[in-house]
Amino acid sequence: MQAYLRQIVDLEPDTTLPYDEAITWIADKLKEQMDGFKCTPETRGIYLATLDSGAAASVAFWENALEQGPGFANPAHFPLTLANSSAAIISRLLNIQGPNYTLSGSSEALYAAFCQAIHDLSSIDESVEECLVLAIDISEKSRCVGMLMESGHSKSSLGMITEVTEFQEHDDPQPIESPTIVMSVFVYNCLEHREAFLQTGEGMICFANSG
Amino acid sequence: MKIYITGMGILTPLGETPDQLWQALVKGQTASCEWPDLKEHGFRIARACRINDGAWLDPMRGQKLAVRAASLAVQQADLPLDGNIGVFVGATMGESVAYEQAAEGKPLDLSQASIMVYPRAIQQALKVHGPQRAYGTACAAGNYALGAGIEAIRSGRADAVIAGGVEPFSRIAMTGFSRSRAMAGDYCRPFDRDRSGMQLGEAAAFLILESEERVLQRRVEPLASVESLGLSCDAYHPTAPLPDGCGMSQAMQKAVHKAGIDATEVDWICAHGSGTRASDDAEANAIARTFPHQPPVSGYKGAIGHSLGAATAVEAVITALALQKKAIPPTTNYCHADPAFTLDIVQENRSLPSLRWALNCGYAFGGLNSALLMGAV
Numbered sequence: 001m002q003a004y005l006r007q008i009v010d011l012e013p014d015t016t017l018p019y020d021e022a023i024t025w026i027a028d029k030l031k032e033q034m035d036g037f038k039c040t041p042e043t044r045g046i047y048l049a050t051l052d053s054g055a056a057a058s059v060a061f062w063e064n065a066l067e068q069g070p071g072f073a074n075p076a077h078f079p080l081t082l083a084n085s086s087a088a089i090i091s092r093l094l095n096i097q098g099p100n101y102t103l104s105g106s107s108e109a110l111y112a113a114f115c116q117a118i119h120d121l122s123s124i125d126e127s128v129e130e131c132l133v134l135a136i137d138i139s140e141k142s143r144c145v146g147m148l149m150e151s152g153h154s155k156s157s158l159g160m161i162t163e164v165t166e167f168q169e170h171d172d173p174q175p176i177e178s179p180t181i182v183m184s185v186f187v188y189n190c191l192e193h194r195e196a197f198l199q200t201g202e203g204m205i206c207f208a209n210s211g
Numbered sequence: 212m213k214i215y216i217t218g219m220g221i222l223t224p225l226g227e228t229p230d231q232l233w234q235a236l237v238k239g240q241t242a243s244c245e246w247p248d249l250k251e252h253g254f255r256i257a258r259a260c261r262i263n264d265g266a267w268l269d270p271m272r273g274q275k276l277a278v279r280a281a282s283l284a285v286q287q288a289d290l291p292l293d294g295n296i297g298v299f300v301g302a303t304m305g306e307s308v309a310y311e312q313a314a315e316g317k318p319l320d321l322s323q324a325s326i327m328v329y330p331r332a333i334q335q336a337l338k339v340h341g342p343q344r345a346y347g348t349a350c351a352a353g354n355y356a357l358g359a360g361i362e363a364i365r366s367g368r369a370d371a372v373i374a375g376g377v378e379p380f381s382r383i384a385m386t387g388f389s390r391s392r393a394m395a396g397d398y399c400r401p402f403d404r405d406r407s408g409m410q411l412g413e414a415a416a417f418l419i420l421e422s423e424e425r426v427l428q429r430r431v432e433p434l435a436s437v438e439s440l441g442l443s444c445d446a447y448h449p450t451a452p453l454p455d456g457c458g459m460s461q462a463m464q465k466a467v468h469k470a471g472i473d474a475t476e477v478d479w480i481c482a483h484g485s486g487t488r489a490s491d492d493a494e495a496n497a498i499a500r501t502f503p504h505q506p507p508v509s510g511y512k513g514a515i516g517h518s519l520g521a522a523t524a525v526e527a528v529i530t531a532l533a534l535q536k537k538a539i540p541p542t543t544n545y546c547h548a549d550p551a552f553t554l555d556i557v558q559e560n561r562s563l564p565s566l567r568w569a570l571n572c573g574y575a576f577g578g579l580n581s582a583l584l585m586g587a588v
Contacts, residue, residue: 055310055324070390073386081383082576097445102348104302104325
């Protein structure tokens with residue numbers, strides 16, 4: 001299974017922004033920086049890996065409930081407590097109506113996001129033509145690193161992305177770090193070295209420049 | 212490749228085995244009651260459906276529920292734990308109590324609180340090796356985990372999969388739904404004319420998925436098949452669904468299309484049926500739009516509450532039982548037909564000898580829509 005990389009984004013919202021404003025800023029920038037989806041909204045998908053989406057908002061919402069009493073907490077903040085709140089805000093602003101995934105964890109979540117995106121782009125059943133694979137970390141690093149992938153090769157394709165499953169056992173727990181760190185290394189290698197590998201205990205995502 | 216369910220484990224407010232839950236649903240029972248600790252804490256509505264073990268403030272509650280339910284599923288399937296066993300879990304926010312305690316000043320360790328702790332806890336407890344996934348896709352998360360489980364086996368990524376969802380009781384969610392005015396003051400009544408909202412629940416449910424080839428090799432009896440998952444997103448509103456239900460309908464159509472059957476072959480819909488006016492209205496529109504042959508529809512959140520990330524996994528267990536027994540339990544607390552709906556809502560226990568295909572639906576905040584097609588063996 002394979003897909004084609006069309007565009008890379010690397011965004012760093014102001015660390016002082018509250019969570020909802022930071023995500024909205026990211027979504028606005030994604031819309032502005034990307035050359036736009038070519039396909040219809042229902043054939044666009046989002047695959048987001050995150051370690052902390054919703055966590056800070058959950059703590060803040062309960063702080064608010066403790067201060068004001070549960071009958072007075074601000075209801076507008078409740079949807080932000082959910083892990084899928086980042087993907088929900090981005091898909092609404094970018095009108096992504098296809099599959100909408102949020103995977104929780106570090107490198108394994110990012111690997112899973114890539115695998116799902118490549119699967120959906122390669123599958124006739126899914127009718128997905130463009131996928132946004134994102135790693136997002138708001139509370140620690142305030143960063144969003146992502147890739148726009150497409151099912152077919154186009155003039156603007158930067159290279160090909162394939163999945164290699166190795167079925168390695170991993171008894172030792174993987175280090176828990178933000179998926180944005182893993183993704184930024186991958187992105188750097190794609191751009192600088194024209195080939196890159198994102199390896200986890202389970203398998204590997206490979207990038208090869210088609211040029 | 213045909214994928215079968217070979218074991219199921221649940222922990223719900225109405226039973227700790229699939230059979231206990233089934234019997235309670237058949238009798239029209241509900242776990243809804245008022246909880247003194249919630250009242251004391253200042254909740255205006257203190258009704259909920261909770262597993263009555265008193266351990267609601269344990270910051271590892273979700274992990275413990277997940278491990279117990281997954282172990283029960285493994286036991287029923289008599290699943291050998293060697294080989295490449297995937298663990299795919301759906302949830303909404305993770306260990307809610309850990310976040311609540313962080314708000315009260317305790318340090319927050321995300322590696323012990325976020326959704327990713329669930330598959331890790333199951334892997335460690337059962338000593339299984341293989342792919343693990345944590346889906347943070349809110350109230351549709353159980354279906355996501357099951358759908359990914361199907362793909363993992365079909366692609367050869369896993370020999371068997373432990374897939375499902377978990378949601379420990381959350382005072383954060385209780386506050387959120389209450390403040391959103393989404394909660395029923397007395398009972399949750401899906402699709403009823405007098406429905407006034409949802410009721411919060413908690414649960415864990417896991418299903419063992421295996422290929423037909425493996426089922427034959429192991430000589431185990433399959434309980435039901437899982438065929439295909441349809442997904443879509445409304446991209447419309449943070450909490451409200453598209454009123455015409457066209458996003459939900461898209462997910463339903465995709466599930467049916469992927470399985471290569473016709474929409475008219477769907478015999479029953481195990482609906483999301485949250486009991487809120489907006490969600491039930493949109494779902495009724497979606498069902499009417501997608502299934503003009505008016506298959507029977509039922510919903511069970513009146514019985515067990517809305518267990519958020521676990522809800523679709525619990526309902527997948529109910530769907531599998533219905534497919535096995537060729538019978539549909541009544542929609543809990545459903546008394547009066549809503550004249551706005553053209554649905555065949557199941558009000559009494561119904562025998563359905565021809566039950567072959569059923570659709571398990573679940574939707575989530577953020578506009579996420581999911582529909583899992585399941586089949587009789």
